[in-house]
Amino acid sequence: MSRYQLIQTPQRLELHDALDPKIGAVYVDFLEGKAQHRRLFGGGKSQDIAKAVGLHKLKNPHVIDATAGLGRESFVLATLGCRVTLLERSPIVHALLDDGLKRAQASDDETVRSIAQRMTLHHIDAHTGLAQCCTHEPADVIYLDPMFPERQKSALVQKEMRFFHEVVGDDHDDDDLLDIACQYAKHRVTVKRPRHAPELANRKPAFVISGKAVRYDVYLGKATSQ
Ligand SMILES: C[S@@+](CC[C@H](N)C(=O)[O-])C[C@H]1O[C@@H](n2cnc3c(N)ncnc32)[C@H](O)[C@@H]1O
Incomplete structure (x- = not known):
């Protein structure tokens, strides 16, 4: 039996850790909980x-x-009026996100339904997905939040973080992704990083927005930097 199992419950698709059931299932829920708050x-x-x-x-x-992950930040951006195209390459993460997004898109809650309808998910690696999507509709902004190596001991790390580190692993090609994103973004490439992490590809951003735990490195796109 493998350690992580995808289980379809009557409500939703969930990922369970058979070795550590106490940690609880990972799933995507845009209707309640943290997303709603x-x-x-x-x-x-x-x-x-x-x-x-x-x-x-x-x-x-x-x-x-x-780097859509569980779509938490995409949902925030869609809530603020953006049309968001989400690219996710991991089949497990994509399946969880697809399930959560479809439930939100079919929800009785009109507000959540219209937010989720501004989100379109593709199961694809961004290295090829960015070119394909930008041919279809240019991106004003490309948002990147690649994995960063875990610093805390895993028992202390929150459930979703632990899931990403153990099920998805590190993203070793994220430096290349910044180069590709900068070729395609019209206005900006925004990269989320832990506050003290080095910049992607050691490339200095045009400016930085720093919060308590994370910062956003902002690179200007072709329409803004010319
Ligand atoms: C830290 S998580 C992103 C979390 C996300 N911001 C959220 O709000 O849930 C990084 C995700 O990016 C995905 N990823 C990394 N590199 C990618 C690539 N080149 N193409 C598509 N997905 C990628 C990983 O599979 C992982 O699910």
């Missing part, structure tokens, strides 16, 4: 992520979240 009380366009993506200047931009 952040949607209602997260601070709207005054959040750092909104400033980092440039929402004070860009009206309802098309954002490609090229």
